[in-house]
């Protein structure tokens with residue numbers, strides 16, 4: 001077993017130490033016949049490695065071999081750490097596997113910021129601007145940029161630890177289901193051994209059934225399928241959903257979880273992922289998210305009033321469109337100094353059939369949406385747990401009760417009051433990092449025009 005030193009861990013403190021590093025040969029440059037430089041990259045960090053021909057240590061043959069390496073080949077290197085510019089003076093270099101000689105994307109170009117590209121072009125530098133489609137076509141190369149390494153490492157820090165510590169049980173619900181769970185047209189239909197079926201639009205029905213099965217608090221992080229027709233910066237046909245569901249007596253308990261989960265998560269990201277955030281910021285400049293220690297909660301009515309006061313006309317019992325959501329985000333930032341807030345007590349008419357109406361006014365519901373920088377990341381609610389009323393609500397919303405009969409039956413055996421929410425992981429990371437497109441935070445995005453790679 002080799003004792004690797006991570007490239008990111010190479011510092012002045014390791015001066016004169018013999019180390020073994022591995023990674024990719026990002027750039028290779030020969031100077032005459034006796035010297036070559038290889039910049040080795042591992043997990044987004046780079047180190048310059050110097051190969052110098054010296055009798056009995058490194059042969060000229062070896063320098064020639066290194067100079068001929070292709071970019072992005074996998075290399076193992078042994079050598080001595082030198083300072084002041086922390087470098088590795090190479091003793092041995094093995095090419096473990098070589099990449100093709102010319103690659104469709106140059107990682108260094110793909111890693112540059114827009115401002116940097118503009119400057120370079122004005123200075124007459126020859127470079128290729130890598131557009132989004134090219135990036136996605138060659139995603140495994142694009143993923144190697146420091147910003148993308150940052151984005152997906154940030155993504156893996158999100159959610160799980162906090163929920164386990166709060167007593168949530170991780171579950172995995174079926175993705176092949178008999179009927180649509182969120183209604184509407186955005187469903188991928190398929191043939192299930194001769195029966196009509198579809199890909200799950202959310203774990204909604206089965207996570208509620210898990211509550212009927214006495215798990216108390218559950219969560220799932222898994223794929224969610226939406227046959228979206230819209231080609232927007234924030235819709236995918238497959239995304240990663242975090243769904244939670246829990247026994248409650250009041251829907252404010254679910255909002256309390258949102259509050260604690262997200263404030264903890266933002267704090268953790270800022271603390272544990274500072275290097276990753278810096279890497280993302282170098283390529284895509286963004287301002288750190290402004291959020292309060294206790295998340296702001298506004299009622300839908302209060303939100304409508306703020307919009308009205310600002311001269312925006314909105315239907316008090318309709319849903320907010322993207323534009324008014326953005327506008328409200330701006331108004332909230334100006335008035336309360338936060339870019340993260342909860343809007344609750346939505347009109348019942350704009351929520352799915354399983355949403356519990358407000359006890360004091362059934363025109364409203366015990367439901368909420370959560371916003372980052374003026375865009376929705378969560379929708380949640382208390383659910384209807386009384387079977388007869390649930391069937392009535394489904395019918396009123398035009399759903400064929402037959403297709404969800406086993407779901408409704410689950411409540412006939414006695415169900416506790418419960419609620420929960422669903423979050424899109426890609427949206428959270430996109431908005432936390434102030435990015436302008438959800439494709440940047442999806443490892444291999446699926447949209448109406450893309451199913452490969």
Ligand code: 4AD
Pocket residue numbers: 182201202203204226228234235236237239241243244376377378379380381420421422423424425426427
């Ligand atoms: O608002 P949605 O459709 O709500 C549900 O699925 C409910 N079952 C949740 C619940 O527990 N009540 O989706 C929840 C979240 C959205 O807020 C958004 O972040 C994300 O999922 N989302 C999408 N992300 C990317 N592409 C899409 N097409 C998305 N549709 C929803």
